[in-house]
Amino acid sequence: MNVAQRPTLYLAGPEVFLVNAAEIGRRKQRLCLAHGFEGLFPLDNDIIGLPTGTRIDQAIYKANLAMMERADAVIVNLTPFRGPGADVGSVFELGYMAGRGKPVFGYTNVAADLAARVARFDHVTFDEQSGYLRDSTGLMVEDFGNADNLMIDACLALQNHPLVVVDAPQDQLYEDLTGFEQCLRMAAAVLQAS
């Protein structure tokens, strides 16, 4: 397979916010190559040479969108970020690619399910009247055994490559690539068939 024929993967995840984001991007791209893919790593705050007056955030958005349009599929890091849920920027990209009809793959480096994740931040109780779990403000907590909101887990499951769940060490939360590699193997089965 020559370079031009490699399927491309958009690599979404909150690791763009790490101090060593560029290094992790390179590690992910090397793993992509090893599995027969070209990896497209999103930029964040890293756009240069813009005309005066250009909004950097909107330029990054447009650059990320262009990468997603070019990509054949996406692998999203859905590890919890500043709370029990995934990074909303990454989830936007998951939804966008699903809306574009492209294969989506995802992993999380926290093994706890949503109810247990919420319970790390808030008091979760069983509401007998409704039969639902609720947080301390009365908001219902989904209890399907999913890692996150059902729109995320079901989207992946219904494409027949469910969320990959890894129990990564706390100090490797955004750097452990075990789940990412498992997504690469699933993506290879889908995109490199025949």
Add this chain to the structure above:
Amino acid sequence: MNVAQRPTLYLAGPEVFLVNAAEIGRRKQRLCLAHGFEGLFPLDNDIIGLPTGTRIDQAIYKANLAMMERADAVIVNLTPFRGPGADVGSVFELGYMAGRGKPVFGYTNVAADLAARVARFDHVTFDEQSGYLRDSTGLMVEDFGNADNLMIDACLALQNHPLVVVDAPQDQLYEDLTGFEQCLRMAAAVLQAS
């Protein structure tokens, strides 16, 4: 304009997790009618008559997706949910509808920008070496003056109907519909033109 000609709006937001979710859904749908729209309110845990063995979460996902396919546009409640960021289920739907090329509208009932939102949950400092704000774990905090991750704010802004920002009372965080009504007016200008 007869009923059949009313444009339809998908009504995304974390209010589906409230005890009085159905009531808020009806309020939103009445406002839609008053502005010339039909409002489609997503189900959550409210699907009945499924064959034995059907996964409820996946049935809800499919029902929500069918509603989004039917809708001409989406209005998303992007009020922070269990942390500084928006509800990930709603953000997935924002991304999905953007990916489907449909108009997207959004509002938030918290007026603080992202840096101030994160500072409510964590210590945020300015990192002189990189020039970025960082949280206590070293993760960069976007500082564009946006309400949330740039993918959300820029998506809305680049469709020429930026995020509507409302400073709602704390006890009306998911029920204040001032921003929702402003989105309805913007949607009317886009979808009911000519």
